[in-house]
Amino acid sequence: MTHAKLRLLPTFIAIALFSMIAMWALPQSLHAQSDTEAGVESSEEAEAEGPQASEQSLIDMWKNGGWAMYPLTLLSVSAFGLIVYNFMAVSVKQLIRPDVLPQIDEALRALDIETARNICSEHPAPSTNIVYAALARVDLYRYDSNQVKEAIEESAAEELAGPFVLINYLSVIGSLAPMVGLLGTVSGMVKAFQVIGSEGAANAQALAGNISEALITTASGMIVGIPAMFFFFFFKNKYGKITSRVARVSGDLQFTLTTAVSNHQHSE
Numbered sequence: 001m002t003h004a005k006l007r008l009l010p011t012f013i014a015i016a017l018f019s020m021i022a023m024w025a026l027p028q029s030l031h032a033q034s035d036t037e038a039g040v041e042s043s044e045e046a047e048a049e050g051p052q053a054s055e056q057s058l059i060d061m062w063k064n065g066g067w068a069m070y071p072l073t074l075l076s077v078s079a080f081g082l083i084v085y086n087f088m089a090v091s092v093k094q095l096i097r098p099d100v101l102p103q104i105d106e107a108l109r110a111l112d113i114e115t116a117r118n119i120c121s122e123h124p125a126p127s128t129n130i131v132y133a134a135l136a137r138v139d140l141y142r143y144d145s146n147q148v149k150e151a152i153e154e155s156a157a158e159e160l161a162g163p164f165v166l167i168n169y170l171s172v173i174g175s176l177a178p179m180v181g182l183l184g185t186v187s188g189m190v191k192a193f194q195v196i197g198s199e200g201a202a203n204a205q206a207l208a209g210n211i212s213e214a215l216i217t218t219a220s221g222m223i224v225g226i227p228a229m230f231f232f233f234f235f236k237n238k239y240g241k242i243t244s245r246v247a248r249v250s251g252d253l254q255f256t257l258t259t260a261v262s263n264h265q266h267s268e
Contacts, residue, residue: 066217177225181217
């Protein structure tokens with residue numbers, strides 16, 4: 001794991017914990033508010049209005065969703081944390097570090113390999129890590145551009161694969177959430193048919209509760225899965241553009257080094 005990932009890992013954990021607490025606290029507050037408002041209403045007004053369908057709070061709907069709401073809540077928290085994390089991590093500043101590239105280029109033009117390595121190690125990022133790995137194989141007395149190119153390719157395959165893992169998790173969540181919701185739907189419908197088989201269709205309250213469970217889990221799975229898949233493709237495309245720029249930056253620095261070595265050899 002690179003230093004850049006280590007810097008952002010506590011942020012991701014904090015985001016996930018905050019979103020989990022918020023998702024628990026918000027339904028609780030809404031439920032408490034609905035109970036308070038219900039207590040203020042007088043019995044005379046309720047009798048005058050007649051029987052009405054009770055409005056469910058968010059926490060009531062979550063409870064009516066059954067067991068499937070627990071994994072769906074976990075998936076939604078994870079998706080939210082990954083989305084916020086990738087907004088911070090998948091950027092030119094984090095992956096390329098354009099602020100230090102001119103310093104590296106200047107050091108390579110002067111054939112100051114040690115300074116270039118120090119700059120890369122002090123500013124860790126996929127691009128600087130790739131350049132550092134290439135400079136580790138540089139021998140100014142027996143310079144081989146093919147070795148440098150191979151080092152860039154090998155390091156790029158490793159460095160650029162790491163950040164995409166957390167993007168790919170959004171695809172996993174986007175696929176799993178609707179499936180978990182569908183499983184909850186099947187569970188609710190099975191319960192509904194069991195009620196019909198044991199008590200008949202006369203017990204409408206139990207039957208409606210089971211059907212409500214099925215519909216709530218279906219909707220919850222879609223609510224979690226659709227944004228996760230959208231942001232997966234969003235970050236995937238954004239990351240693809242940035243990685244292509246990383247390849248160009250690495251190639252430009254290699255060309256700068258090769259040109260400086262060639263000029264130095266001709267001057268001798």
